[in-house]
Amino acid sequence: MDCETVREDIEPHTLGALDNAATRRMEAHLRTCTACRDLARAYTLTADQLALAVPVVKAPPRLKERVLGGVGAFRPNVTPATLVRTSRWWAAAAVLFLAFGIGAVVWAFTLSVQVNDLKDANAAFADLAQKDAEQRTTLLHLQSQLSTAQSQQRVLESTLVDQATLLGLAVEGDLIPTELQGTTVAPDAQCRYIWSTRQSLGGLFCQKLPAISFAITYQLWAVRGDKVVSMGSFMPRPDGSALLLYKPSGESGGGPITNLLVTWESASQIARQPSAEVVLERTLPQQASR
Amino acid sequence: MSYLDADEPLGILRRRWGVNVNRGAESQDSEAGDRPLDYVTAGDDRLVLLLAGRDVRALEALYDRYGDYVYSVSLRVVGDAQLAEDIAQEVFLRLWRRPDLFDAGRGRFVTWLLSVARNKAIDERRSRGRRFRHENPPGFASEDLPAVTEDPVDSALLADDRIVIQKALALLPAEQRLAIQLAYFGGYTQQEIAEGLKQPLGTVKTRIRLGLQKLRAVLIEQRDGR
Numbered sequence: 376m377d378c379e380t381v382r383e384d385i386e387p388h389t390l391g392a393l394d395n396a397a398t399r400r401m402e403a404h405l406r407t408c409t410a411c412r413d414l415a416r417a418y419t420l421t422a423d424q425l426a427l428a429v430p431v432v433k434a435p436p437r438l439k440e441r442v443l444g445g446v447g448a449f450r451p452n453v454t455p456a457t458l459v460r461t462s463r464w465w466a467a468a469a470v471l472f473l474a475f476g477i478g479a480v481v482w483a484f485t486l487s488v489q490v491n492d493l494k495d496a497n498a499a500f501a502d503l504a505q506k507d508a509e510q511r512t513t514l515l516h517l518q519s520q521l522s523t524a525q526s527q528q529r530v531l532e533s534t535l536v537d538q539a540t541l542l543g544l545a546v547e548g549d550l551i552p553t554e555l556q557g558t559t560v561a562p563d564a565q566c567r568y569i570w571s572t573r574q575s576l577g578g579l580f581c582q583k584l585p586a587i588s589f590a591i592t593y594q595l596w597a598v599r600g601d602k603v604v605s606m607g608s609f610m611p612r613p614d615g616s617a618l619l620l621y622k623p624s625g626e627s628g629g630g631p632i633t634n635l636l637v638t639w640e641s642a643s644q645i646a647r648q649p650s651a652e653v654v655l656e657r658t659l660p661q662q663a664s665r
Numbered sequence: 666m667s668y669l670d671a672d673e674p675l676g677i678l679r680r681r682w683g684v685n686v687n688r689g690a691e692s693q694d695s696e697a698g699d700r701p702l703d704y705v706t707a708g709d710d711r712l713v714l715l716l717a718g719r720d721v722r723a724l725e726a727l728y729d730r731y732g733d734y735v736y737s738v739s740l741r742v743v744g745d746a747q748l749a750e751d752i753a754q755e756v757f758l759r760l761w762r763r764p765d766l767f768d769a770g771r772g773r774f775v776t777w778l779l780s781v782a783r784n785k786a787i788d789e790r791r792s793r794g795r796r797f798r799h800e801n802p803p804g805f806a807s808e809d810l811p812a813v814t815e816d817p818v819d820s821a822l823l824a825d826d827r828i829v830i831q832k833a834l835a836l837l838p839a840e841q842r843l844a845i846q847l848a849y850f851g852g853y854t855q856q857e858i859a860e861g862l863k864q865p866l867g868t869v870k871t872r873i874r875l876g877l878q879k880l881r882a883v884l885i886e887q888r889d890g891r
Contacts, residue, residue: 386877387870391787392848392855420772421881425849426738426779427823428830434736438750442728442757446721 376404381411389418537618544571544578553635555655560639561585564615566655568595568635577606577621581637581655584611592642595619596649598634603649608640705729709774716764724761731775732757734823735782742786742850752789756782775823787852833883841876844869 381404387393388401405412557564566581579595587593587610595606609619637655640646704712704726715723735756740749760767760778767777834842847858859869 383870383874386874387848387855390845390848390873390877391784391852392858392873394854394856416771418877418881420776421877421884422849423772423776423780424826424830424880424884425834425845426734426776426783427827428834429734429737429741429850431733431827432737432740434733434753435746435750438736438753439725439728439732441750441754442732443721443725445754445758446724446761 376400378404378408378411381405381408382414385411385415386418389415389422537620540576540620541578541580541618543574544569544576554658555579555581555635555637556658557583557655558653560652561654564655566617566637575622577623579606579609579617579619579621579637581611581615581617581619583615584617584654585615586611586613587639590642591639593617593654594638594640594646594649595621596636596638597632598636599632605646606635608642710769713760713764713767713769713774716761724757727760727778728757731778734775734779738779738782739786742783742852743790748789749786752782752786756785759785775826783849790852829884829887833880833887836883837876837879841872841879844872845876845880848873 381401384393384397384401388398393401401415405415553568553570555566555568561584563583564581564585565583566579568577568579570577581593584593592608592610594608597604597606606621607619609617611617635657636649636653638646638649639652639654640650702711702715704722707715707723707726709727709730712720712723712727716727732753736749736753739752739756740746743749743752756778759781767774771777834845837845844858844862847853847861848855851858853861855869855873856866858864859866862869
């Protein structure tokens, strides 16, 4: 492209009115031709004046905020419209996400409150259960103490009855005591049988009886003529003493008692006849009443 | 001295001292010494130099001065307020990022800045392709600029310059003025203008050539006559 051809297009070139191919040819020439470049520059200055002819419109105030915000001077209140358009979906998604997030937080908070309430309730129930267990334990302990007291009361009452009976036996004037002495299986054992005709009551008092298994019991026998009759069984106390009261029934006939003996019998069954294991027997040939 | 030559000494001063001798307030900057800079009265070139140091107040001052003009040129080209706003923002951000692109020796800052806005708007208009052009065909009366306008904006800053160019345009024959404006503000090629106006290509070329030559002559004449 020569200078003459170029200068025919220099004015439209400065206005940007050449097509792409012509523009490329023009620029290639201007890079190498100072005269044409200076002319193009002069017309460019003229063309640039055209922008001043545009009626001036007041720019929106937000434009300044956008410009200064864009360089970090301050945060813009308004974002570019293209950005606004493209970010609407993101904003909607963010709002939804935020809503879900808030909902999740509220839900989690509600659950947390409910869990805490349940924990408090469980703790209260645990306290109540513990107090109930303690009260039950206390009640059982009290019941045990009551049972022990009742048992002791019964023992005491029984002892009082025995002592009253013995006191009655002791003050009676018609007592005929019968002494029993331990045999070879219990040589230290001693018993005394006292009968009160007025009270129609007999009592056997023993000492130094050997301890026996729980499966065995002592049993007192009375010999009436040719019959041997059981007068009762008894267990020795830990100190070896023992007491047996005997009140004969109305049909316990058979003649007067001619002898007394104590045997060891099985505790699991009622013995009808004395076994061969005699523990104590009468020492003197005395006449026992009834 | 020609129009072109008349700018050269000023350009040298601008390059060397950062002083805009076209504006009275600029000459005070070189005498200011260590006094705090008054951004309102500081010269354009001085403010552009400050941009290299990331002086946000300089950018703000330049925006306060020319923001409406940049926006107006962009709006004139694309015809869409939102798009014009985007373009104007991009122009100032580009100025912030690359203030060195302005060569004070090749013209006034404001004409350079407005040409940047116009080029950016033309690019945006062209990038929107055939559909945009089809909806905004050349030849519409709206492409023509009013002869002399009473701006709603207080544009006393460039009032003289604006009156000069508007009067120069008014002196052109209507068909030449329209062809120039279709090319400059519409971004149309000569071929497109010819098709849009249903005129021979040669006729459009002649109108553009003669119109711009006359415009240049009038501007030089008016400038020398001041």
